[in-house]
Amino acid sequence: MAYTVETLLSVLRPHCPAKVDALRKDRRRVEHGLTTVGLKIHCLGDNQELLRLIDALGGEFEVIANRHYAHARASVTVVLPPVGSARSAIWLLECIEKYFGHSIFHNPRYQVQVCSPCRLSGPRAAILAIAFYLGSDVLRRYRLDDLTTTFSQDALLFGRKHRGRRIVLYDGEGDLDRNFEWWDLEKSRLSIKLRLPFATERTDVLTCQSKTDIENVNLMTTLLSHDQMLAYWKHLGRRCMADVEALLQRHILGGILDVPWIHPATGKRADDTQFFSALQELMTYAFDEYARLEKERRNQAGQSTSDRPGILAEMQALLRHYRAELLARSIGLSQERAK
Amino acid sequence: MRAHQPGSTPIDIPETVPNPAYFPRPAPEPAPEREPTKAPEKVPEKTIVSRSDCTPVHGGISLR
Numbered sequence: 001m002a003y004t005v006e007t008l009l010s011v012l013r014p015h016c017p018a019k020v021d022a023l024r025k026d027r028r029r030v031e032h033g034l035t036t037v038g039l040k041i042h043c044l045g046d047n048q049e050l051l052r053l054i055d056a057l058g059g060e061f062e063v064i065a066n067r068h069y070a071h072a073r074a075s076v077t078v079v080l081p082p083v084g085s086a087r088s089a090i091w092l093l094e095c096i097e098k099y100f101g102h103s104i105f106h107n108p109r110y111q112v113q114v115c116s117p118c119r120l121s122g123p124r125a126a127i128l129a130i131a132f133y134l135g136s137d138v139l140r141r142y143r144l145d146d147l148t149t150t151f152s153q154d155a156l157l158f159g160r161k162h163r164g165r166r167i168v169l170y171d172g173e174g175d176l177d178r179n180f181e182w183w184d185l186e187k188s189r190l191s192i193k194l195r196l197p198f199a200t201e202r203t204d205v206l207t208c209q210s211k212t213d214i215e216n217v218n219l220m221t222t223l224l225s226h227d228q229m230l231a232y233w234k235h236l237g238r239r240c241m242a243d244v245e246a247l248l249q250r251h252i253l254g255g256i257l258d259v260p261w262i263h264p265a266t267g268k269r270a271d272d273t274q275f276f277s278a279l280q281e282l283m284t285y286a287f288d289e290y291a292r293l294e295k296e297r298r299n300q301a302g303q304s305t306s307d308r309p310g311i312l313a314e315m316q317a318l319l320r321h322y323r324a325e326l327l328a329r330s331i332g333l334s335q336e337r338a339k
Numbered sequence: 340m341r342a343h344q345p346g347s348t349p350i351d352i353p354e355t356v357p358n359p360a361y362f363p364r365p366a367p368e369p370a371p372e373r374e375p376t377k378a379p380e381k382v383p384e385k386t387i388v389s390r391s392d393c394t395p396v397h398g399g400i401s402l403r
Binding site: 136137138139140141212287290293294297309310312313315316 | 354355356357358359360361362363364
């Protein structure tokens with residue numbers, strides 16, 4: 001009850017041959033030790049294009065698997081094959097956009113769930129959710145209903161799979177393709193393992209809508225999972241966590257880290273109100289910042305009237321800094337070994 | 340949503356807005372082709388390898 005990657009790529013190839021060929025060659029290539037990327041597309045409205053894709057992949061009987069974990073308002077949820085990098089993930093979605101004939105990114109009809117290996121601890125999941133929200137190219141004002149999945153309320157039916165309503169979610173104990181590289185650390189040196197050190201554990205961000213979201217989630221989950229697993233990028237991960245915490249403290253938002261940003265998957269029903277209060281506080285702060293910047297833009301024709309960059313610019317700078325440092329170190333590592 | 344301070348002109352803010360601090364960055368550089376030395380994964384003695392461990396994960400589609 002599953003379609004193969006090759007079938008999907010064959011269906012997409014007439015619409016974007018160059019990218020499909022690149023995906024065939026490099027789909028499993030891990031870049032700079034960043035984590036692998038799994039994708040789910042939740043279609044929140046008309047699903048004709050997705051149904052056409054299902055038909056092209058062999059029809060419902062062939063391709064619909066026994067999967068229950070979906071956005072509650074999704075008419076169809078497509079689980080895509082995992083890839084080795086954010087770049088491949090974006091290419092895959094761009095190919096599907098070509099097939100559909102319309103955009104998936106920044107389209108309110110679609111929500112992209114980005115799945116990363118490793119169940120991040122509660123504090124790390126909080127950092128991921130906050131960095132994802134503030135670092136996105138779009139600020140969104142969520143309602144709690146926007147975060148409802150089929151695993152939000154059905155504790156009796158699915159038992160341990162109850163996940164509450166969150167931006168960041170643990171896996172539903174489904175499949176995890178482990179056949180990707182993992183940059184580990186042994187005796188302070190890089191050691192590349194050929195399989196992921198996880199059985200099924202994942203941490204997912206439910207509400208991605210852009211390429212930037214995918215890249216930011218990929219960067220943050222790499223840093224946070226390496227910190228948690230004491231893997232190659234653990235030092236960067238530890239510093240990044242501390243920097244995000246300090247950023248929130250500077251903006252008197254440190255308290256929002258004390259609430260459960262992820263459901264612990266214990267099977268117990270979750271109290272979503274604490275989390276949503278914290279998210280509302282963050283959203284209000286971000287939108288106030290937007291209003292301040294918008295007023296400055298109108299009044300001063302782009303000239304900033306204050307010295308403080310603001311939480312949005314600080315998060316952008318933080319993400320830029322850690323992306324640049326990770327890339328520089330990775331390239332330096334490669335050059336060092338080439339000597 | 341409307342945001343304003345007393346005495347100032349209110350501005351309307353939609354529920355979704357572009358992040359004003361965001362600037363698109365250039366396309367990422369491809370990673371170098373060279374790979375560092377690889378070390379095989381250490382497999383614990385009592386690891387049970389299930390069929391699903393050996394089967395590549397393919398995509399699936401769910402309808403509801």
